[in-house]
Amino acid sequence: xxxxxxxxxxxxxxxxxxxxxxxxxxxxxxxxxxxxxxxxxxxxxxxxxxxxxxxxxxxxxxxxxxxxxxxxxxxxxxxxxxxxxxxxxxxxxxxxxxxxxxxxxxxxxxxxxxx
Amino acid sequence: xxxxxxxxxxxxxxxxxxxxxxxxxxxxxxxxxxxxxxxxxxxxxxxxxxxxxxxxxxxxxxxxxxxxxxxxxxxxxxxxxxxxxxxxxxxxxxxxxxxxxxxxxxxxxxxxxx
Numbered sequence: 001x002x003x004x005x006x007x008x009x010x011x012x013x014x015x016x017x018x019x020x021x022x023x024x025x026x027x028x029x030x031x032x033x034x035x036x037x038x039x040x041x042x043x044x045x046x047x048x049x050x051x052x053x054x055x056x057x058x059x060x061x062x063x064x065x066x067x068x069x070x071x072x073x074x075x076x077x078x079x080x081x082x083x084x085x086x087x088x089x090x091x092x093x094x095x096x097x098x099x100x101x102x103x104x105x106x107x108x109x110x111x112x113x114x115x
Numbered sequence: 116x117x118x119x120x121x122x123x124x125x126x127x128x129x130x131x132x133x134x135x136x137x138x139x140x141x142x143x144x145x146x147x148x149x150x151x152x153x154x155x156x157x158x159x160x161x162x163x164x165x166x167x168x169x170x171x172x173x174x175x176x177x178x179x180x181x182x183x184x185x186x187x188x189x190x191x192x193x194x195x196x197x198x199x200x201x202x203x204x205x206x207x208x209x210x211x212x213x214x215x216x217x218x219x220x221x222x223x224x225x226x227x228x229x
């Protein structure tokens with residue numbers, strides 16, 4: 001089975017500062033990796049995904065993530081955050097052989113932007 | 116159309132009521148999902164429908180009954196719920212259940228059981 005660990009439950013960051021949200025995964029097979037964002041009282045929106053190829057993945061809203069197979073990590077970064085980035089961020093994993101039949105989510109990281 | 120539409124957005128029901136949640140997509144996706152999300156927790160998978168057939172039931176109590184009448188529509192029928200079933204219920208869809216491109220989520224139905 002696959003699992004995802006998001007060690008930071010809350011991350012406060014000053015506006016215009018850089019941010020990194022950490023995600024580590026565990027799997028005995030190849031995986032696909034995803035970052036989703038959830039704004040208050042909303043559903044989840046796909047930020048970016050890693051399927052294969054280049055380990056640096058760019059997504060929407062200026063976010064990017066780097067897949068590191070040796071460290072089993074998929075950390076999310078943004079060079080300069082904005083107040084509108086305040087949200088819950090979920091890392092997720094699925095088996096690469098079966099696709100996203102079952103998407104397993106991490107426990108989430110609440111990003112709070114301080115003006 | 117690139118959306119998953121869920122109705123109603125909010126629902127309050129008593130423990131003896133019967134209600135239904137509705138989810139609709141017109142993207143031609145052939146896999147649809149129900150997730151349950153408690154406050155400050157990640158979404159938990161409940162059911163997966165693939166080509167209108169139930170392919171995964173994550174040991175969900177029978178008071179939750181899913182239905183997929185056609186490839187665009189997914190319902191979740193609720194009966195005799197408990198207060199602990201209060202949560203945000205999210206519907207999602209994907210091209211198939213074997214593709215890697217991620218889900219499209221609806222904005223959810225916030226359910227309160229009283």
